[in-house]
Amino acid sequence: MLTKKKKQILLLVFGIVVLLACLIPFLVIEISKSFTAQEQAVRTDWSFDTGSIINRSTEWEVDITQANLGDGLNALQLVPQDIQSEGFTYYDLQVQQRLYQVIEELKTLDDVTWSATQPLAILNPYGTGSNGLYFYFETDVDTKISYTIHVADSDIPDYTAQAADISGEEYSKTHEFQMIGLVPGETNEVTMTVTGSWGNTRQVVRFTVEMPETKSGYDTRLEVTEGSSSQEPSDGLFTMMRVNGYLGYGFFFDNDGVLRYEMVLEGYGLDRLLFYENEIITCVSSSKLAKINGLGQVTQIYDLGEYDLHHDIGFGADGEVLALAEERGNETVEDRLLSIDLETGQVTELINFSALMQPYYETTRAVSPSDAFFWQAGERDWIHLNSLVYLAEEDSVILSSRETSSILKVSGLHDKPEIDWLLGDESIWQDTPYSDKCLTQEGDFVLQYGQHCVEYYADGEEDGVYYLSLHNNNYWSTSSRDIALEVDESVGTDLYGSGEITSQVYVYRIDENAGTYSLQSSFDVPYSSIVSNGSLCENSDHWVVNSGMAMVFGEYDADGELIRQYTYECTMQNYRTFKYDMDLWFWNK
Template sequence: MKKKILVGAAILVVLAAVILTGVLVVSKYLVGGEKRTRDKWEVETGTYTFTDDEINVQMYRQPVEASIEVAQILPGEYEQEGFTYYDEEVQQRLAQSLMTMMDRGGFTISEPLAVLNPFGTGSNGLYLYFTTDYNCQIRYTITTDDESIPAYTATANSAQEYGKVQEFLLIGLVAGQENQVTLEAVNKQGEVKESFTFTIQMPETTSGHANRLEATEGDSTAEMSEGLFYAMGLSDYYGYTFFFDNDGILRYEMLLDGYHSDRILSLGDQILACVGSNKIARISRIGQVLQVYDLGRFELHHDFNWGPDGELVALATNTEGETVEDQLISIDMESGEVTLLVDFSALMNDYFVTTEKVAANSSFFWQAGLWDWLHLNSVQYLEEEDAVVVSSRETSTIIKVKNVHEEPAIDWMIGDDAFWEGTEFAQYSLTQEGDFTPQYGQHDVTVIYDDSLPEGQYYLRMFDNNYWANSTRAGYTPSLPDSVGQALTEDESIVSHVYYYLVDENAGTFQLAWSFDVPYSSVVSNAQLLEGGNYVVNSGVPQVYGEYDAEGNLIRQFQYHSMMNGYRVMKDDFVGYWFR
C-alpha cells in the first residue's frame, strides 16, 4: 500500500512538472509573440494586369467586388521571406506607381482612382483620387445592409481644406460587409455641389478580429466624444492596431511589422507609431511610411513619447545586456540616431544588485529567467527641466529623473515608502499626506500642469492597478490592506482606480487629490483624459474599455477579446490626419 502511495505521489509530481512546463512554454510563446516580426503579409489579390519592371510593382484590378474600378498595387517581392512594408525604399516605389496612375488624369467623383490599401499599412483603407471643377471638401457616408451597424459620416482630409484636387484615404469601411459609400462635394457655403454613390464588398479582417465589439451602456447620460478608439497590444493580435467608433464598429485595421503601437503621436498630417519591436515609423495621412527609425540593439517596451524638440524618448531593453525593460533612449527624428539616455541598472545600482531573476513559480512566471527588476511601463519628458517621469511596475514606484541628457539623477520617488526603507533610495521618497492607499502596479502615469497651482506643484494622473506583486526581491513582504489585489486574474472584490496625485516638490509631499473606481486589472491598462473632459479607461485583464464623464461615471463600455489581455486603448479625433 505504501509503495502504491509513493508511486501515486511520484506520478502527481511528474504531472505537476509537466503541467508547469506546459504553462511556461505557452506563456513564453504568447509573450514572445509581442516581439516577433510578422513572417508574412497575407494579401488577397485581384486580377493580374501587368508588372512595372522599372520599379518592380505588380498591378491588379478588382481585388474586391465593387461598382467602381478598384486597383491594387503590390511590391513584386511581397511574398518573399523577410519582406516588410515598413521599408522606405518599398514605400517610395509604391508611391511612384500611384503617381503614375494619377498622371493619366480624367478622374472624377463618379470615376475616381480607387486603390485598396496602396501602402500595405491598413487592410480596409481605400485610397481615392479625383479632381473637381470647383473648390470643395468631400464628405462621405458609409452604410451597410446590416441595420445593426450605424451609418458612419466623416469629412475627408485632402491636400487642401477646400480645393479642386481630392486625394485621401477613406476610413470606415466595414470588413466582411458590402459597404455603400456616398461621396458629397461640399463648397464653402455648405452646399452639396455633386454627389456619387458606389458599393464595395470588403473582405474579412486580415487579423481575424471581429468587426464589432459588444457595448454596454453606463449610468452617465453625458455625450461621448467624437473620434476613434484605438486598441493596441491585444495579446493574440500583435502586429495590429484596431480603430473602433463609438458604437464599437471596427473602422480601420492597421497592419504593423509586429509588436503594437504603444501610443500614436500626431505630427500635423502625419503620425508616429511603434510598428515593430525595434521600429518606429512616421506615416502619412494616406498610409505611406515616410520614415522608419530602426532602434538597432534596443527593443521597445510599452511606451514612447515626445522628447525635446526634434527628439523622441522611448522605454527599451538593451538586447546585448543582462537586464530587461530598464533603459531610456532617445531618437533623433531627422537623422534617426539612437542614444542611450539612462541605464537604470547603473542609476539605481545599489538596489539593482540586491535583486534576482524572475523565478518560474513567481507572480510573473511568464518572464521566468529574465532579470526584470524594474519593469518601466510609461514615460513623459519634461522639457523645462530636462527630466522624465517614469512608472515602474515591479517596484510600484513613480520616479522622476532630472538632467537626463547630461548627468541623470533621481529627483524624487512616489510609492509605498516602506518598500525603500533601509535603502539609500529612501531619501528620495516623497512623503504621503492623507489617509489613502498608495498606488500599486500602476501604469500610464501622466504629469498635468495647472496654472491655478503655485510653482512646484502639479498633478499626476495614472491607472492605479491596485495590484501588488514583486518577483525579483526575495525576503520583502509588504503590509497590505485587504483592498489591494494580489491575484493576477479577475477579482470582483477588488477595484482599480484612476488616481490624481497633487505633488508638491517644495514641501516634498504628495496627496490623493481625486480618484474614481474602474474594473480591476492586475497588469497593463491605461487612463486618458480627452480634450472635452471625458476619460477613456482600458482595464486590460477583464478586456474592457470605456468612456467616462468628467465626474468618473461610465457612459459606455466595450468588451473585447484576446488570449491574455489588452495593453492600451486610447482615443483621438484624427482631425488633420484622416479627417477635416
C-alpha cells in the same frame, strides 16, 4: 503484500513523478519564453487576395491588380512583386517609394481625367491599413469632400466624416485622401458629397464597396453597454493597442463599437500614437518605429538595432522621441530609456537604470517560476518601467515603475541623470539608498500599486506644483524581491481577479516645493491587476479607461461616471486603449 511486479510499477510511477517535479520549472520557463517571444515575432506573410492583374510596372516591380470590392467601385490594388520573398516588409522605405512612384504614374496617366464619378481608387495602397481606401480626383473649383457609410442589411449605425486631404487644405481642386470607416466583411453603401467653399453641394456620388474580411480575423463589432452618465461620448476613434492573440495589428473602433480601421504592422503592437507634422509616429514592430502619413504611406523608419521596445514612447526634447526599451539578450529587461533623433534616426541609450540605481538593483533577483509574473521566469524584471512623461523646461522625465509600485522623477536627463524623487509606498524603499527620496503623503488615502500610464494632467498653481493622472491597478505583487508588505484590504493581490476589489483612475497633486503629494480626485473602474490605462480623451475632459485583464474599455465623463463600455476578446490582456481625433484622416478643425 506487494508483488514484485506491483513494486516495479510503483517505482516507475514514483520515478516519473520525481522526473516531472524536476522538469516542471524548466517547462514553465520554456512555455513562458514562447509566450513572451510573441512580442518580438515579425510578420512573414504579407500576401492578400486580389483580382486579375491589369498591368505590371517593370521599373518599380509592382503588379497593378483589380481589387475584389464587388461591382460598385472600380478600384485597384498594388502588389509588390517580391511580396512573398523572405524578409519582405511594407515597413521598408524602398518598398514604400516603389508604391509611391506607381501611384504617381497612375495619377498622371495620359488621356485620363480622374473625377469624383471616376476616381483613382486603391485599396490599402501602402500595405499598412487593410480597409483603408485611397482616392484621387480633381474638381473644377475648390471643394471639400465628406462621406457617409451605410452598411446594407445591418443594424450598424451610419458613419459620417469629412476627409482630410493630404495637402492639409480643407478646400482644393485636387483631392487625395484615405477613406476611413469602411466595415470589413460588409457591403458598404457610400454617399460621397462634394461641397463648394460657399457651402453649396456641387455633386453627390454613390457607390458600394464589398469590403474583404479583416486580415487579423478580429471582430468588427464589440459588445456595447450603456453607462449611467447622460453625456454623449466624445468625438474620435478608440485605438486598441497590443491586443494579445492579435499582435501585429492596431484596431480603431467608433463610438458604436464598430471597427473602422485595421492597421497592419510588422509585429508587436502600438504603444501609443504621437502626432507630428500631420503624421503619426508609432511602434510597428518590437524594434522599429515608423512615421506614417494620412494615406498610410510610411515616410520614415527608425530601427532600434539591439533594443526592443517595451510599454511607451513619448516626445522628448525638440526633434526627439523617447522610448522605454530593453537590450536584446540582456539579463535585465524593461529598464532602458532611449532617445531617437527624428531627423537622423540615431538611437542613443540615455539611461540604463540598473547602472543608475545600482545599489537598489543589487538587492533584487531574477523572476522565478513560482512568482506571480512566472512567464518572465529567469529574467531580471527588477523595475519594469511602463510609462514616461518628459518635462522640457527642466529636462527631466517622470516614469512609472510597476515592479516597485512607484513613480520616479529623473532630472538632468540629457546631462547627468539622477533620481529626483520617488512616489509610492515608502516601505518598499526602506533600508535602501533611496529612502530619503520619497515624497511625503498628504491626506488619508490608499496609495497606488502596480500603476500604469502615468501622464501629465495639468499645471499647478505655482512653479514646482503640477498634477499627474494614472491608472491605479490597485494590485500589489513583486517578483524581484522577497519582501513582505502590509497593504490595505482594498488592494488586490490576485493576478486574475479579486472579488469586489476595483482599480481606479487617480489624479495626484505634486508639490515639489514642499516635497509632498496628495490625491486630488479618483474614481473606480473594473479591476485589472496588470496592463491598462486611464487617459483623457483627446480634446475632451472625458476619460477612456482600458481594463486589460477584465477585457473591457469604457468612456467616462469628467466626474468619473461611465458613459459607455465596450467588451472585447483577446488572449489574457489588451495593453492600452486611447481615443484620438485622428486629424490626419478627418477634417476636425
